Amino acid sequence: MQHLSNYLVFVIRTSLMIKKLFILILSILVCSNTYAQAIDSIRMDGIDIPFYHCATDSADPHGLIIYLHGGVRLTKHLKRPVLPPIESLVEGNKNFIQVAQNAGYDIVLPTAFGEYNWLEEKGQRFLNVLRKKYAGTYKAYYIAGFSDGATGAYQVFHSQLDSFSGALVFNGFPQLGNFDQSIDRSLVKDKTMVFTSTTHDKTIPYEFPLFEYRKQKLHNANTIFHLVKGRHAFSDYTTDQLGIFLSYLSLPSQYVKPDSGKTIVYPAVNGRVVYNEVKEIYRLRSSTCRRYGLDKGLCTDDKDVAKYLGKMVRKDEHVSILPAQAESQLISKEPDFSFSLEVQGNMELIELKNWNYSGL
Secondary structure (H helix, E strand, O other), X not given: OHHHHHHHHHHHHHHHHXXXXXXXXHHHHHHHHHOEEEEEEEEEOOEEEEEEEEEOOOXXXXXXXXXXXXXXXXXXXXXXXXXXXXXXXXXXXXHHHHHHHHOOXXXXXXXXXXXXXXXXXXXXHHHXXXXXXXXXXXXXXXXXXXXXXXXXXXXXXXXXXXXXXXXEEEOOOOOHHHHHHOOOHHHOOOOEEEEEEEOOOOOOOOHHHHHHHHHHHOOOOOEEEEEEOXXXXXXXXXXXXXXXXXXXXXOOOOXXXXXXXXXXXXXXXXXXXXXXXXXXXXXXXXXXXXXXXXXXXXXXXXXXXXXXXXHHHXXXXXXXXXXXXXXXXXXXXXXXXXXXXXXXXXXXXXXXXXXXXXXX
């Protein structure tokens, strides 16, 4: 009887081992079939820092995207880098890699640890070295991220403007540490800045990236804000939505050289504007301003204009707002700008807030 019992235990353990081995092999096969990936590393400060490099099948890639994961505070205790499964670096949204590859982009996915994270000097220095590793390899370089990764992408983009063609900021917090107050947005004129957020993000309400979008949009036509339904979860973004966001990166620059002594200003409305066309208008919640002690005007100014534009858009009418020119020396001294609004071919003037006004 004892021999039979030992035999059954042996059979059960063996079957469990075979099952685990099968699952492991299957997961490796699935992963390798989903996206071509390689593990590489950079040696910095005597530490080998690993990262994933996922290559597109395209013979002529559009560019390289360096994607930064969120939750860096959870890695602060690590003394050495630990490269987790690739799915965890994209917050469980493995479709992002495949969509990016199908769109013709290679993806690099680094991992944070200790002080080597996107919100601290060492981590941002690492990203600078990582970008230089691929110098001359691609036509364009973009930095992207979600949550802490998005905030880091925003900071790195503005700190290393010469290194990147644009940024894709998913549910980021540009105002962290008042970093947004330290940058010169006028330096970004012909690069692509894409801010995305979700309607039910209770961690970083969508008004925060929208506030930053409005300030950047005044200087740069290729700045887009896109709001979709969802929570503070990268996995809430669908394949179709990710495809749309990535398509913005390949939009041709709309930068036009202004007349002497003038600056081109672009309409910064509370919505999604692509090539001057108003696609959607988003409602700003006064409750967000109250909850975080913000100036009420951030959520209420331009409210009447937004209502009017929203009404036209909901009627499926073609609504465009043309850029304007302003005196360069007065760009931060004018509280409002006048823009030409075109609705179904009919022209009128509207006044929009200058969100970079020094008096705010």
